[in-house]
Amino acid sequence: MEQHEPERPELPDRVAGLRELSYDLWWAWHDHAREVFRVLDYPLWRATAHNPVKLLQLVSAERLGEVAGDPAFLHLYDSALEQLHRARTARDTWWSRRTGLGHARPIAYCSAEFALHQSLPIYAGGLGVLAGDHCKEASDLGLPLIAIGFMYPQGYFHQRLSADGWQEEHYVRLDWQDAPIERATLAHDQDCVIAVPLGNRTVLAQVWHVRLGCVQLYLLDTDLEENAPWDRELSARLYGGDREMRIQQEIVLGIGGVRAVRALGYDPILWHLNEGHAAFVVLQRIRDLIEHGTRFDQALEEVRRTTAFTTHTPVAAGHDAFPFSMVETHLAGCWGSLGESREAFLALGGYDNGQGTQFNMTALAVRSSGAINGVSELHGEVTRKMWAPLFEELGRPDPVTSVTNGMHVPSWLSVDMARLFDQYLDARWREQHDDPTVWEDVLTIPDEELWHLRQRLRRHLFTFVRERMRDRWLNQHVSPARVLSGGTLLDAGALTIGFARRFATYKRAELVFHDPARLAHILNQLKRPVQIIFAGKAHPADDPGKRALQGVYHRAVDPAYGGRVAFVDDYDLHVAHFLVQGCDVWLNNPRKPLEASGTSGMKASLNGVLNVSIGDGWWPEGYTGTNGWLIDPGESHDDPAAQDAADAEALYRLLEDQIVPAFYERDDHDVPRRWIRMVKEAIRTIAPRFSTRRMLKEYVERTYLPAIEVVTGKG
Ligand SMILES: *Cc1c(COP(=O)(O)O)cnc(C)c1O
Secondary structure, three states: OOOOOOOOOOOOHHHOOHHHHHOEHHHHHOHHHHHHHHHHOHHHHHHOOOOHHHHHHHOOHHHHHHHHOOHHHHHHHHHHHHHHHHHHHOOOOHHHHHHOOOOOOOEEEEOOOOOOOOOOOOOOOHHHHHHHHHHHHHHHHOOOEEEEEEOOOOOOOEEEEOOOOOEEEEOOOOOHHHOOOEEOEOHHHOEOEEEEEEOOEEEEEEEEEEEEOOEEEEEEEOOOOOOOHHHHOOOOOOOOOOHHHHHHHHHHHHHHHHHHHHHOOOOOOEEEEEOHHHOOHHHHHHHHHHHOOOOHHHHHHHHHHOEEEEOOOOOHHHOOEEOHHHHHHHHOOOOHHHHHHHHHHHHOOEEEOOOOEEEEHHHHHHHOOOEEEEOOHHHHHHHHHHOHHHHHHOOOOOOEEEOOOOEOHHHHOOHHHHHHHHHHOOHHHOOOOOOHHHHHHHHHOOHHHHHHHHHHHHHHHHHHHHHHHHHHHHHHOOOHHHHHHHHHOOOOOOEEEEEEOOOOHHHOOOHHHOOHHHHHHHHOOOOOOEEEEEEOOOOOOOHHHHHHHHHHHHHHOOHHHOOOEEEEOOOOHHHHHHHHHHOOEEEEOOOOOOOOOOOHHHHHHHOOOEEEEEOOOOHHHHOOOOOEEEEOOOOOOOOHHHHHHHHHHHHHHHHHHHHHHHHHOOOOOOOOHHHHHHHHHHHHHHHHHOEHHHHHHHHHHHHHHHHHHHHHOOO
8 A cells, every 4th residue: 555644743742642532533422522622723623624633634833832831721631531541441331230241252333334423424324324323322331342334435425516406426535644544453563454255356455443432443445556446446435336336345345344353353242234235244254154163054043143133224125136146246256165055145145025036135134133123113013014024934923123213412412402401400411311301301491591592503503504605605606596595595583494314205305395385485474484404415326316406406596485495515414413403393204104214303303403204214203292293194195196295285284383383472582482392392202212322222132132141141
């Protein structure tokens, strides 16, 4: 590799630990650590989109000299560093108290994407956010988790809109020097590079290391000089290529993932596959066991006992499947001592999802996992039905449980809201936020204070949206219409609806425009204005998704809506933070039952943003009748057009009869009491139950521990 060590300004000895702090993403969810960098250089903090690694490359020696002699700064710095060290080495954790187990054998968590911070663009959407939040929570609870994924040097794309609102994808090469990522090393400081057999050749993968407190994430990267040009491209982009590319990526992730874990000296006690992408993990593991003298069926049994699988996709066609010939071509070099049982292994993936029998990654994962779960109760049921033939074949009529997704509270809660909770909730709330009783005191927060905070968060959002458009206007020379579509006419005092998610057609971004005149009437009431902010990317190959996005853009520049419809481009974690904290209402109207869970609505509720949602995904579990609204069309229709009409009608009714009146009904102090009551209910009922703390504890209790106890003979 011809990569050079980055230019790094000398750090004064007294603050030399800044580098260590910047290279542990632990700072991403600890505000006092972020405060260190904010105080160090606020303009740079803003200019780097909160990236301390970059900030430390740019900050002046003079400023570093100043802070090294500033007692207030040093106090902040010392305490952040001390807490980081404590997080890394803590032995008295929830995990150790609950299990009595140490860290000798980790749990390996495999996923094709991880969303941890905007400075590391290796995620596309909800699946990645869930994986990232899972890892952060594991660190907080002290789980011995290591995670395995892909380092995509070009990441997922940046989104721009053409003059006519058509999505354009821009890939920007990540400069690894600018991200909180280091080369994983073996003994004697050697780079960790592993070999993966692919077809009849061998591809090398460099392993990268991302620190997350006590959790370690390892990322595979094939962009090495030693590889052929097409192999260097393998890990270039997330979900960027065709089927051939996809299966090769999955082989690198699965086979390479196991090899990397072994090379680094780990002996996992359990493997957790997050979605089917990583299912080739089981191939390498079975092969390893056979190499040690185990028979195929015994090896499969052993792998099954120690593999957990989480499925996320409620549509049969959404599961990765490949023609057998393609699988055989690319797996040709992978068999080794598994060669004699090649047919038996391939049979593990065989499944006919209606388009003939193919090698299906979910079928492979199901046939080789002991624990299988869906990501909401409803999705668990859908999964049980969808794969029923497979479960029958396995003689396990009902192997699927559900563990409803959650969001990582310290990552998604606004700092200002956290301060308010510090004031009115028991101090236990930070550590025990999955305990519903600590949230009862939300009801004691004075309405005025909560309302003023909600308004402040909305203003933050508007400043963010406006400055983003100013940047596009200044630096990208976009058209005035585009500037307008970005939200420059939005009103910081008006009821604001947020809709931010991938532009997949089943999410129905355009549903709210079903009756244009009726919507225009709702938006343009002089005394009760309403506005909608959209954000989201369409998959590069999804033209219907792009057309829906363009449809939203056309509405945003349509005078009939009065500048009250906006589209914020390049949706990512950073944009998501502003939206889930600053809107008043969070709109979710997928075509049921296609949303497996959804998590953005949970993040919104945590910050007092009220959900208005179809009864799909997590919402049937979250909705209580007083903490948001259920879009209830009364009956379900087989005809999608009829369903759209019924759902839109139910949505308009809610807006007209309930949502808009409740928001604008003010008392003498201009406080919407009824609204604030619902805000408190949303926080109180949703924050604890839909946290990753509750979620991860469920994974430990239902999935990890039973498997571990079988392995260790405990219990
Ligand atoms: C939370 C989040 C998602 C997932 O949202 P859904 O509710 O599943 O649509 C996707 N992308 C980003 C950037 C997020 O923060």
